[in-house]
Amino acid sequence: MMRLMKMHGVDGYLTFTSDEHLNEYIGEGDERVKFLTGFSGSNGIAITCTHPALYTDSRYYIQAMNQSKKYKLKKMEEEEGIDEYLEKVCKCKQVGICKKFIRSRKYEDLKNKLESRGITLKPFENDLVDIIWKDRPLRAFNKVYSIEEEKFRRYQMELIELCEDSEYREALRNKLSGDDTSVVGRAFKDKLKEIRSILEPDQTLVITELDTIAWIFNLRGSDILYNPVFYSYAIVSKDSAKLFTNEKNIKMDDVDIYPYDDFVRHATGLKGRIVISGECNAYVKDLFEGIEYCDKIRLLQSQKAEVEIEGFHLSYIFDGMALVELFEWVDLSLDKGISEKVIKERLDGIKKRFSGYVQPSFESIVGGGPNGAIVHHKASDRVVSRNEVILIDSGSQYMFGTTDTTRTLHFGEPTPEEKKSYTRVLKGQLRSMRMRFKSSMQPSVLDSLSRIDLWNEMEDYGHATGHGVGHFLCVHESPPTISYSSDQLLKPRQVFSIEPGFYKEGEYGIRIENLVYLKDIDGKFYEITNLTLVPYHLRLIDTSMMSEEEVSHLNRINEEIRSTLEPFMKGKIGYRYLMENTVPIKK
Incomplete structure (x- = not known):
């Protein structure tokens, strides 16, 4: 390379x-940082x-220490910036630098910082890494399909058939409405309107973000592992819509379909004011004389339709069933000697039995003992023990x-220290x-x-408290983001995680994660509503640390989980x- x-x-x-679309999860052929350094995390700059x-960042620091030996490891939040280094x-x-793989605004900021230090960018x-990466995997262009005609009622009925209690099963059938609504709630034509x-x-609106394109057109794919998206671009004006994808079998009224590689030719021929939805890379930005940025489409995407909220509820009945089965199986199997990887594979097998299940939304993390302190740990052959924390x-x-x-x-x-750490994390989550x-x-x-109880002990965690979640889309969706620096206001019907944690390097990790959505009370006030139907691990709770209000709240959640599952x-x-x-x- 030198x-x-x-x-x-x-x-x-x-x-x-x-990659060119600035995805968090990328295809194998875009893992250039991994090729150079060995590091496989989703946020790295080599x-x-x-x-x-x-x-x-701090989520991946321990992982990077284990994977990257030739490149000196630097923490983004704590050490000198790239320009200074x-x-x-x-x-x-x-x-x-290759301009296709950096956000346009970040490129300009980096360029200015380097110039102030006498460095030319x-x-x-095209990326120089691709020249030396001789066996670089080819980009996948898999089948693209519409979910607009998928009916929500079908999956409700298939869930009901899993119930062994005939009276309860009949009662559930009677509760269902006769409305055979699409799982997406809104037709793509209505979204375009x-x-x-x-x-x-x-x-003219230019869209390069894959999840937004999938959301607008009610299409899904499988080009990137764990993410039901497909490589594409879109251009939308007042009187036309163009979709650039290599899927040849899509036919959509009033949408012109072109090959993926035709995007640049069409983009350079655009006239008038160019509006970028969300963000684009620096190469795309330079195709135009000037651009404006628009966050309104991402905001529309984040505010789920009512049937989409119901879809999250249904998803959590299935996931709740899967996880309580897994947890009991782990308890029964620990003394036989099972590895993190075996637990992960068992969970994948359980979920495949369920109607409508497509794939994991990310690679399941199973961390026993010290591996739990690695925030994005990859399940290994390490055998887990009955006498340790398992995340x-x-x-x-x-x-x-x-x-x-996430459940711990x-x-x-558990030791008194482990119970205290778990309870501090739990208290923070319940408070939010x-x-x-x-x-x-x-x-x-x-x-x-979410951090107060940890801060009182001069402890903290390095990751954000929460992230938005797409509807049968990317598990990380923005907006919203719940972090120190979050300043974009939350909106009704946004779905996001609340996941405080505590990580004691070399010993154990604790994280508790629920998905919630925001409900509008009166236009001025919002309330958070729980979606997750997975029990907390009561053995790890030190009830002496909890208030009466916290105990009551936890019991209400537990009652909902029990009565549903x-x-x-x-x-x-x-x-x-x-x-x-x-x-x-x-108490």
């Missing part, structure tokens, strides 16, 4: 964990120079919704989940409320775990 850089006149080169370095350590004068249309109402007559973070993609749940378990006798707040409140307040779990593995971990607790 020889290639010298040939192209640069003494430093930046490589990002990204600096190739005389003193190579890898920047990543390139100047003072690498002594670079000209740094190369040299852009390349609303988008066009936002545009001014001389504006399981998993999610599902159903045709009608997406899930993301212990099937032996029972919130009512003014519509003008910054989401950063929720982030702080019990009819489906009677006589099955998982029933004992469900009943033992949803009993009312006392």
